[in-house]
Amino acid sequence: MNIIKREIKTNLKPLLIWSGAMIFLIYAGMVKYSAFAQTGEAVNDFVDSIPDIMKSIFGIEADMDLTSVTVFYSIFFTYFLLLATVHSGMLGALIVSKEERDKTSEFLFVKPITRRKIVSYKIIAALFNLLVFDMVTFITSLLCIQLYQPASSVIGSIFLVIAALFAIQLVFLGLGLLLGGISKNSKKATSLISFIIMGTFLLKIIISLDEDLKSFSFLTPFVYFDSGEIMFHNKIDLPYLFLAIGLILFCIISSYYFYQKRDLLD
């Protein structure tokens, strides 16, 4: 229990900084909307004539009303997702391997508590971090949308989108934990998770370029949930949801296994 409290205390400053960055980005995105809104209905006619492939690259759907803030938000969602995944990936990779990095593993792991319990408490602390981060994202999004239209009408869809964000964050948290368990030091763990984040992001771009690559979508968590679909059609791809859940469970369970087996170097 103490472990959770200590983890949260140590993570407080980084959490504030990451949340601050998120608030800044959401604000920057939504404030820019005001300039865009002035171009009016003509933009919609223009967008209607774009071939589908270009729409998919920019994340625009077939009958979107681009003068609406919420539509804008769903397009920007991919960008917010990028920051969130970096945060959660790093969190996962570092939360246990930082003990080795900071040379405190000799202190922590000789305490009369099983390694499993330690890892569990750390994961709980990480989840708490993610929840706070998502809460901040949620509230900031609502406030920024409120500037242009009554947020009460979209609370539901924004909540669903943030839930999707949380799911993708969990996937990267799990991957980070797994890599932290496998790698001998924190430097390798962070490098590997960075590689995976960049790789899956680029894969998402490549998939949107070439329709035939849709079958590789399972490789990149960025594609599992589509913000447009969720916000406007309240639709979630069930296969992807199960894939995400499966991946999260697999990663977390394997990380337990690896941390149990590993020689913790100090």
Added chain:
Amino acid sequence: MNQILQEIKMSYRSFISYTLGLVVVYIVFLSFFGSFRKNAAMLEEVLRNFPPEFKAAFGFSDVDLSQLSGYLSFLFGYIVLIGAIYAMKLGTTLLSEEVRSKTADFLLTKPVTRTTIVTGKLITILFFIGLQNLIFYTVSLFSTMVILNEDTLPLWLFTCMCLSILLVQLFFVGIGMLFAAIFKKIKSVMPIALGVVFVFYILEMINASIMDPKLAYVTPFSYFKGSRILENNGLSVNFILIDLCLFVLFICISYFVYNKKDIDSV
């Protein structure tokens, strides 16, 4: 000289990984040009009929993605991103390495001024960045000619885009060294490197949807954007000056701060 050789020995592995990554990503994207060309040609037809204000509002400007130059400007956006991450990582790692590996009292008690030490690190950084750009330029030029069998490769534009990688990297080297100089101890480099680079990158992506001329000054990814290179048929001298001035400014501040800094040896 000794110091430079030692620094190179310590960092050559990540240099190889990132340079390889740059080249591989470039080649992969290039190989998709063929299939992308067909879809983009359709878009060009449509865009031809629209007034420039709408195109600008949407961030399309005059980028013709079905042509090699347009596609290159699109793909270089991601190449620059990877380069920027490497530059930030390099800048931050090199200056904070001593504190992290507890070798500060070894290096800093040697009969050389701190300025000389920082200069040595800076030379190493510039060496790696320069070499990476050189390798990338030659390999990508060669592979473009081989893969696409194009005799119509716009060499000047291509060179400008490759230069843009170098210039953006200089910016992030500056920021990286500044962070490393200011913070007492950086326990983990990657979260900071990825976080900072992605915040700047997301700002640029947000700006791509709404062309705000003022926002372009905030993020280095906007200085040498592919579409801007195509528009001006070259790099904007204004932005080159701003970029270099910022680089020199950051480096000078780093020198100053590092000289005055209390560096912990344990």
